[in-house]
Amino acid sequence: MLVLGFPVGPLQANCYVLAPGRGGPCVVVDPGQDALEPLAEQFAENELTPAGVLLTxxxxxxxxxAGELGERYGIASWLHPADRHMLTDPGAALGPAGRQLFGDGLRMSAPAEVHELVPGTPVEVAGLRFDVTHTPGHTGGSVLYGIEAEEGGRLLLSGDTLFAGAIGRTDLPGGDHDRMLASLAEEILPLADDVVVLPGHGPTTTIGRERAGNPFLQGLPVADAVTRTENPR
Structure with a gap:
C-alpha cells in the first residue's frame, strides 16, 4: 500500500494520500489549505487518480x-454529520476571535457531494476499506479511520483526536474535554501497541508510544492485555 503525507497551510495540517499502489485510484484524507498543488504533484509523480476524500x-x-478537489476531479467527500455545518460556515468552530483572526482566509468552497459517515460502517473507496470510529471531543463529529495494510500491521488516521505527545484542543466551539477523555479511554487505549498513528498535525507515532508517554492518556482506564494484543481492531 502506498501512503504519502505532507503538511499544508498556515496551520500545517497533515494531508494524506493512500492507494493500493502506484498507477491507480487513491484516497485523499484531510485536504486543508494550499493542498491542491502538492496533491497534483503527488498524483502526477505516482500516476494516481483521486477517487474520494475522507475528512477526519x-x-x-x-x-x-475538499470542495475544489471534488470539483476538479468529480469526487465525493465523507464527513460525520455533526461537523457538516462547518463546510458552509468554517468560522462556526472558531468563535468571534477566530473569525476576526482569519478573516477572508475562511472563505472556501464546500464540496458539492458529501456522504455522511456512519460510525461502525466501513467506507470503501479506491479499493481500500476504512473502519470508522466516532471520537467526539475535539469536535462533535471527529472520527478515526483505521485500515489494515496489506504488508501487515494497521494504520490509524487520527485527525486531531490524538497527536504524538498530545491531543487536540477542546476549548473551541463544539469541543468537549470530558467527551475527549472518554473517546481516548474507550477508542484509543484499547488499540494494539503496534498500530501506527497518522495524526492531523505533527509526526507519526504509535499507540504503544502514546500509551507509555502521552501525558493526556495517563490515568485513563486501561484496557486489559487481551484486548490490546488479540483484538487490535
Missing part, C-alpha cells in the same frame, strides 16, 4: 480544499 473532522485547516 470539519475544521477548515483539514477540509479547506
Amino acid at each position: 473532522h470539519g475544521h477548515f485547516d483539514h477540509v479547506f480544499s
Whole structure:
C-alpha cells in the first residue's frame, strides 16, 4: 500500500494520500489549505487518480480544499454529520476571535457531494476499506479511520483526536474535554501497541508510544492485555 503525507497551510495540517499502489485510484484524507498543488504533484509523480476524500473532522485547516478537489476531479467527500455545518460556515468552530483572526482566509468552497459517515460502517473507496470510529471531543463529529495494510500491521488516521505527545484542543466551539477523555479511554487505549498513528498535525507515532508517554492518556482506564494484543481492531 502506498501512503504519502505532507503538511499544508498556515496551520500545517497533515494531508494524506493512500492507494493500493502506484498507477491507480487513491484516497485523499484531510485536504486543508494550499493542498491542491502538492496533491497534483503527488498524483502526477505516482500516476494516481483521486477517487474520494475522507475528512477526519470539519475544521477548515483539514477540509479547506475538499470542495475544489471534488470539483476538479468529480469526487465525493465523507464527513460525520455533526461537523457538516462547518463546510458552509468554517468560522462556526472558531468563535468571534477566530473569525476576526482569519478573516477572508475562511472563505472556501464546500464540496458539492458529501456522504455522511456512519460510525461502525466501513467506507470503501479506491479499493481500500476504512473502519470508522466516532471520537467526539475535539469536535462533535471527529472520527478515526483505521485500515489494515496489506504488508501487515494497521494504520490509524487520527485527525486531531490524538497527536504524538498530545491531543487536540477542546476549548473551541463544539469541543468537549470530558467527551475527549472518554473517546481516548474507550477508542484509543484499547488499540494494539503496534498500530501506527497518522495524526492531523505533527509526526507519526504509535499507540504503544502514546500509551507509555502521552501525558493526556495517563490515568485513563486501561484496557486489559487481551484486548490490546488479540483484538487490535
